[in-house]
Amino acid sequence: MVERLTVHIVDPDSTRRAFLARMTMAAGHHAEIYADSGELMASAPPEGVVLANDDPKGERIDTLMSAMARNSLWWPVIAMAETPQTGDVVSAIKSGAINYVPIPKKIETLTGVLDHAVREAEPQRQTQLRAREAKQRIEQLSKREHEVLCMLVDGASNKSMARDLGLSPRTIEIHRMRMMDKLRAGNVAEAVRMQIEASGLTRLAG
Missing domain, CATH: 3.40.50.2300 (Response regulator)
Structure with missing residues (x-):
């Protein structure tokens, strides 16, 4: 017992x-x-x-x-x-x-x-706890940085992001670097995991 x-x-x-x-x-x-x-x-x-x-x-x-x-x-x-x-x-x-x-x-x-x-x-x-921490970090991102993160989750490359968003690959790279820094993510896989975990929590909150 x-x-x-x-x-x-x-x-x-x-x-x-x-x-x-x-x-x-x-x-x-x-x-x-x-x-x-x-x-x-x-x-x-x-x-x-x-x-x-x-x-x-x-x-x-x-x-x-x-x-x-x-x-x-x-x-x-x-x-x-x-x-x-x-x-x-x-x-x-x-x-x-x-x-x-x-x-x-x-x-x-x-x-x-x-x-x-x-x-x-x-x-x-x-x-x-991981999902809530991920959500808090993601909320610090700018709208464009979050767009880049969501496109990363979908498997987009810098080149395809630049084409879809009408930006230069260099600008995408800058947004991506800032996004990774704000998330304190060591690599792309960690950033993607945070978005997936936070998305699940957001859906639940309705």
Whole structure:
């Protein structure tokens, strides 16, 4: 069993929230409850695991993940539903949820779900941190420097960039050097990776 966690339970159903909170505390963890992602964002807890209901008639997991991205927050998110549907599971995992499970009804089930979340959390947290750092660096680029970076991602050469942008190859080279300097990228591959990681975070924030 993992060490004592703070589990943030997001569910519009007050009865289910209370049940999950009681079970969480019976499992030896601390529980905080929220009706929706807005309440969770307002609280902005520094740590913990989020157990969130993926409500087909209300707030979906991608809404929660988008709110987290917009607020530069991250917690491992476990999506849950009475009967998980394949399409919903795929959508939630693509948006960044760590797992998608049937709503836990037993302490043993909840403990297993939390154990899995803790094991999976660190690699995903590191990915999120890299993406945010990349986004911050890219935001320092001028419009033209960012255009050059995006064209690099598409595999364009300096000559083709110059032709497409109506600039000289020398001017492209200057923009490229400045872009690399601002990104603090050691090589083109690193710059391309930053753009790809930051783009994923931007799409998630919506």
